[in-house]
Amino acid sequence: MDNSNAEKRPFNLSRWAIGHPSIARFLFGLILITGVLGLMRMGQKEDPDFTFRVMVVQAIWPGASIQEMEDQVVNKIERKLQETPHIDWVKSYTRAGSAIITLQVKGDTNSQQVADAFYQVRKKVGDISSELPEGLLGPYFNDEFGDTYITLHSISGDGYSYPELKKFAIQARDMLLTTPGVEKAVIIGDQPEKIYIDVSSKALAERGLTVLDLQNAIKGQNSVDPAGSVDTGTRSVRISVEGDVTKAEDIRELRLRAGNQVTRLGDIATVYSGLEDPYQRKYRFNGHESVQVGVVMAKGFKVTDVGKDVESTYERFAGSLPYGVAVDQISNQPDVVTDAISEFMHALGEALIIVLIVSFLSIGWRSGLVIAIAIPLVLAATFAIMYEFGIDLQRISLGALIIALGLLVDDAMIVVELMERKLEEGLVKIEAASFAYSSTAFPMLTGTLITTAGFIPVGFAASTAGEYVRTLFYVVGIALVVSWFVAVYFTPWLGYMILKQRHHAGEHHDAFDTRFYHRLRATVSWAVRHRIIVIAMTLVTFATSLWAFQFIPQNFFPQSSRPEILVDLWLPEGTSIKEVETQAKALEAKIMDDKDKKFVATYIGEGAPRFFLPLDQQLRNPNFAQLLVMANDEPARERLIVKLRTILAEDFPDIRGKVDRLFLGPPTGWPVQMRIMGPDRQEVRRIADEVKAKFEANPQLGAIHDDWLEPVPAMKLVIDQDRARALGITSQRVRQMLQTAVSGAPLDDFRDGEETVSIVAREPETNRSLLSAVNSVYVPTDFGGFVPVSQVAKVVPVLEQGIEWRRNRLPTISVRATLPDGVQSNDVVMKMYADMQPLRDSLPAGYKIEIQGGAEDSAESQASIAAKAPIMLVVIVLLLMAQLQHFGKAMLVLATGPLGIIGAAAALLISGAPFGFVAILGVIALLGIIIRNSIILVDQIDQDIKAGMNRQEAIVGAAVRRFRPIMLTALTAVLALIPISRGVFWGPLAYAMMGGILVATVLTILVLPAAYALFFGKEPKAAAAKDGVANGNAPEEAEEMHPPALAAE
Incomplete structure (x- = not known):
């Protein structure tokens, strides 16, 4: 008889795990070991990789005017570039004798398509080489614009010439190229040597x-020609001259x-060796002329390991140098990564402690111990899978782990709570574990997949910003799916070993017969009775929260906490590069003895090399210089910024200067930017002057100018x-x-x-x-x-x-300005753009004014996320239908998702955190989290109704019984976000999610029962309710007969 029942019993993974403890122990150890190994071997970097979809084409035609360059060179090249597949836009700036053309590949292209597009550019431009004028130098192509130097070192020395410094740099480069993990070692800032004949x-x-x-x-005298060779019959002897x-x-x-x-x-004539004069660029370090060496890391290596090997190489190199030659470190990404990962690991540890404390306090020490063991197991499995899929530890993946930590305990907590309850009712441990699996496994999987689906727009957004944060989707998805497996396989096995067997169930105690639950029941009952009022108030509150978003500051990506400061110096167009150097040296001298700085690196004629992935790198420009000022720490950085801005305003009034911090996310340039485009350059100039007048009327804006300069x-x-x-x-x-x-x-x-x-x-x-x-x-x-x-x-x-810009072959002028600290650029740009509506309406046909920079990139990134929202909704609806098997109820649950916006708006307003791209990700992710909690409640209502309860009682009773697990999982998710709420990058997302989860959870307990009562609260047959009561199916019995779809109290 027993064997017959065993054969008919459906497969139960939890029972199987308990019945095969040796396999469970083996897998437990295997996961921990592979997780530790994966964590140790996992790549580490400051920011995630994203594809630079930019290519630069340069052409030089000595003696040509701007018009000749455009007619004979730029027009021809741009026409061919626009034939290239996947091109988003083509932008160029032309000077007399030279032009630089920049093309941007569309954000929805993958890395292989980008490489193909760059190949097509070379091919198509090569096809028209015969049409380009004689004497043209180039075109030259640069498709490695995104190469980031993990280390940047300066080589300088008093009394040493640039050729001598370059020889030292060559020695360093050759040593670095033999270092494991170094893909490139590039010498930059060297001065070409020439022989001049002054006659x-x-x-x-x-x-x-x-x-x-x-x-x-x-x-x-100098040509290399063959002099022949003599064949002696036995040898061939070459002759050289x-x-x-x-x-x-x-x-x-x-x-x-x-x-x-x-x-x-x-x-x-006077004949002599000398450096290029006038030079095109010059680098300086702490007041000394400098040659620099940058290292690009090969893929698949750990930046901290490569950094140690590079430093070891530099130590050997420095030991071979003569007295007076100094090697100084300008940028060291390995140290930055080590500090960042240490900081995030600390935050992860804090979040883990918070989650464990909540678990121990809410469900007891034995149950808490089960969860305490399950969490490291989930993290270990997540690390192993991340390593296998090539996901490195970086800013986004580490933040995703912390976000996931508050969510991954939900399933384990549900299983442990249900086992504890069944043990109280007198079941043996294996039956309690088996019941937990049969009643929660697949509904939990549905909830897990819905939560993961909330991150779909993040994972598939076709934009550079979307690519930057893409690992958020993958890491959260991996962690949640792993947490489900651990909950249904390892958690029952751990509970079987740790939880205490109750040999006698004892008298039944109604856990909900307390003052708190009586008040909660009364509150929910009031909400159900006054459902129209409750729903109306909720809709009004929701509309108010949408309206309140206009008062929340908006940005694209936040500033970095790194201590570097970038000082841009723009002198009038036509200024000689020697005068630019003189002014840059004068600014150097003003801050050289400041105690808040570590060093000053000066770049004359171009911007700093890409030592930081999101750097807005400035291309070669003879009237430009950039100072990279390294502060001692973040407070020192802020003091230096104030000093530098004061110095520029008082001592360099004729220089257009910009003092700024580094910013995270894709580079955007000046805070406030608008571009004016049209077919006639004179009309574009006129419109641009009107836009500049609007800029000058705004007291918040500074350093107002346009990029056609003087x-x-x-x-x-x-x-x-x-x-x-x-x-x-x-x-x-x-x-x-x-x-x-x-x-x-x-x-x-x-x-x-x-x-x-x-x-x-x-x-x-x-x-x-x-x-x-x-x-x-x-x-x-x-x-x-x-x-x-x-x-x-x-x-x-x-x-x-002196210079003319074009975009998509139309003359284009960009008007730009700076903003004071604390003022969000998106807010200012969008308001000014709206205020310019009369001007935009009055423009002739073919002319337009467009936003540019961070505001434009933010709008494009938000559009890329919005484009994937329908996919997210379809997946969520499919999962809801699979679980609830009722379209109306699925739509009801889906409608609770946006309630998170109410709490998100309130939290962002109170905290003052900006609503930027990262915060948007948090608001979108709220949808899946809130819907998961709503399913718990709707499913319990349905089960109680099926058990024969009166619909009104089922609605109220389910809300009361499900209040604790819903609030407990929500509280865990909220508290786990506290450690990252202090960071400038993740802070806005943390505040949005914390406020959204808290408010939406409370509203779900009240609004969802009211909505359910409004749409599905009518009893189909009075007799059905009576029969249900006559059958004596109490709520607890109903729950036994029809197990809940998700969390069990």
Whole structure:
């Protein structure tokens, strides 16, 4: 008989686990060991990887005007780029003689599609190379814009030249490339060495020589040509010829022939080795000129391990350096990661302690001990799976673990509570465990999947910001599914060993016969009787919370707590880079002795290298400099920011400066930005001036400017073409001679080991620096003579646009500004954009004003999340239908999800935390958490009604009985969020979820019974209710006959 019953009994995983303890012990140990190993081997980094969908194309055409660059180069390249699949936008800025084109791939493309798009860019631009003008340098492509240096070191030394510093840097690079985990070691900030031949065009003309003669003489001495080989019959002997140019002295001794006259070059020219002049960029560290070395880590390595090996390499390198050469660390991501992970592990430990305390206090020490053992087991399994799937420990995954910690105890708590109750009723432990499984396993799985589904928009958002936070979905999903398995397999087995067997059930005690539960019953009964009022009040409160969101500050991503400060210096367009260096040095000196700083790294001509993944890196710009100021700590950073802003305002009033902290999330640039686009640049300029006037009327905005900057002085040579033709002089020849005289003409290269050194001819310094010297440049004629430029052309001073930006081939001006601390940029931008509605309405056809920067990226990221919300809703509805098997009740449960917005709005208002991208993720995730709790209540009501209870009593009684497990799991989730609520990144999400869970849980206990009574409270048949009572099915018996779908009290 027993065997027959055993054969008919459905499979019960909990009973099987208890019946096979050796397997349970083995799996328990295996999970712990693999979890520890996974945690130890797991990659660690500061921020999660996200694909940089940006490619930079650069083209240089010496001598071309802005219009010529656009017509002959930029237009042609941009047209081809717009044919490339997956391109979101193409943006370019053009200067006389150069252009940089940036293209952005759409956010919904994966990394392979991005790589394919970059390949197509190279291919398509290569296809039109024959259409590009002769003399164009490039186009050059950079698709490694997102490479982040895990370490950045400066090499400097008083009395050492840049070539000497570069040799030390090469030594360091070669040592680093042999270090495990180092993919690249890049030398940056070095100055190219050149050999200059300073010779006046007049001196050449007097001897009948041209620059071409000079070039031919050097090439004839320096070319690499085969000299043949001799075959002796037994050997082949190669012949080589020495005599190449190897130093400046060799060039001085060159002989130039014009007719019968031979001239030694050194007699008419100054030949010397020197650095590129004018230079394009220069790096400094603590007031000394510097060459820097950045390290990019290979994938699959642990940044802390690679960091230790890199530091060990630098120690060996520093030991080999001569006296006076210093190696200083500018950025060290391994230390940042170690501190960040230590901080998060501390927060995780706090959350774990909080959850355990709640468990011990709420369900007793034995039950609490079961949960205390289950939690590390869940975490271990989660770590093992994360390691297997390549999910590193970083800002998002660690925050996800803390969020999950408050949720993963729910299932274990449900099982333990139900076992305790059945033990009180007299069941043996194995039957109590078996009952817990049969009554809760699959309904718990439904609840777990619904909670996980709440994070679907986060996991599948097709945007850069979505990719940045994607591991939140994966880690929470893994942890919750693992927690369900632990709850149905290991928790009953642990409970079987730890919980105490009650040999005699004793007299039944009604746990709900207390003053608190009597008041709760009365409150719920009132809500059910006045259901219209309760629902109306809830809807009004919900609408009020939506209205209140306009008073909550909004942002995209918060600022970082790192101690670095970035100081941007923009001098007027056309300022020489030497003047930029002078001003940067002056600012350096103002803060060099400040006790709040550790060091100052200065970057002239471009921004700092990407030492921080979300860095808004500035491309090469001759009128720009950036100071990276490292503060001692966060308070010191804030003091330094105040000092730097004061210094810039008082001592550098003509410099457009921006002092800012580092920001988390994808880079966005200036806090307030709007762009004006249209087909005609003059009309765009007019509209931009109106927008700037609106900016200037706002007292909150500072450093207001546009990115076309100021017109620059230029000299236009108007050639008398009739006279030029009579003398046999072309416009091209005039340009070439002026280029040689003023900027220098490259003649050839000579080889110095791995280095290639350019040989450049130009006018002497006394002539190059004088505007009037342009007139005295000699130009050769077709008849063998020479004439000064002044005889065929006159110089006209003009003002011209120094830089022009375009977006999707339309002239585009961006108006930008800064904001005071504490003012959220999104709020200001959106208000100003709304205030500009009359201006936008008055724009001619084809012209538009658009928001830009953080506000635009935030809107795009929110749209990418909203696009996946329907998928989340469909999955949740399917799971609800599978569980409740009633469409109306499924919709009722779904309608409780948005109630979390009420508490989220209140919590954000009270705390002052901004409603940004991260907070939005929390609000979305609330949906699944709240719906799970609602299912508990609706399912209990249905079971009680099926057991024959009066519907009114079933609704009220279920709310009372389910109050404790619902509140307990909600309280656990809320308290577990406390440790991350103190952080600037996770704080807004924590506050939104804490407030949403608390308020929604309380409202669920009152509003859900009222709504159920309104829509499903009518008794189908009076007789059915009477029969149910006649059958004597008390609520406890009904629960035994029809086990609850989720938590059991």
